[in-house]
Amino acid sequence: MMSICGNDALRELSSPGKSGSVFFLSQDDRFMIKTLRKSEFRFVVMGNMFCTELRIHRRYDLKGSSLGHSADKVEIDENTILNDLDLNYQYYLEPSW
Incomplete structure (x- = not known):
C-alpha cells in the first residue's frame, strides 16, 4: 500500500x-x-x-501472437526487448499446473 x-x-x-x-x-x-x-x-x-537482485539477461514482451512479433535487431544485448517468436525455450510443467 x-x-x-x-x-x-x-x-x-x-x-x-x-x-x-x-x-x-x-x-x-x-x-x-x-x-x-x-x-x-x-x-x-x-x-x-x-x-530483483538477479541479473536479467533477456527480456520478452509476450503477446500470445506470432504476427509481427520477432525482434528486428540483429545484435541482441541485455537492453534488447525480444518478442514471442524470439522465445526459443521449451517449458515442461506438471499436468496439475
Whole structure:
C-alpha cells in the first residue's frame, strides 16, 4: 500500500505502449501500473518482475501472437526487448499446473 499510496509520486515511463496505455512505476520499483481503455477497466496494478537482485539477461514482451512479433535487431544485448517468436525455450510443467 505504501509503495503506491505513500508520500512519493509514481514515475511515468517515458514511452507508452503501442496500445496507447501509459505505464507508471512505484518509487520502490515493486509495482507497475498500466492504464487501460475505459471499456476494459480503469487501470491494472502488476508486480514488477524486474525489481530483483538477479541479473536479467533477456527480456520478452509476450503477446500470445506470432504476427509481427520477432525482434528486428540483429545484435541482441541485455537492453534488447525480444518478442514471442524470439522465445526459443521449451517449458515442461506438471499436468496439475
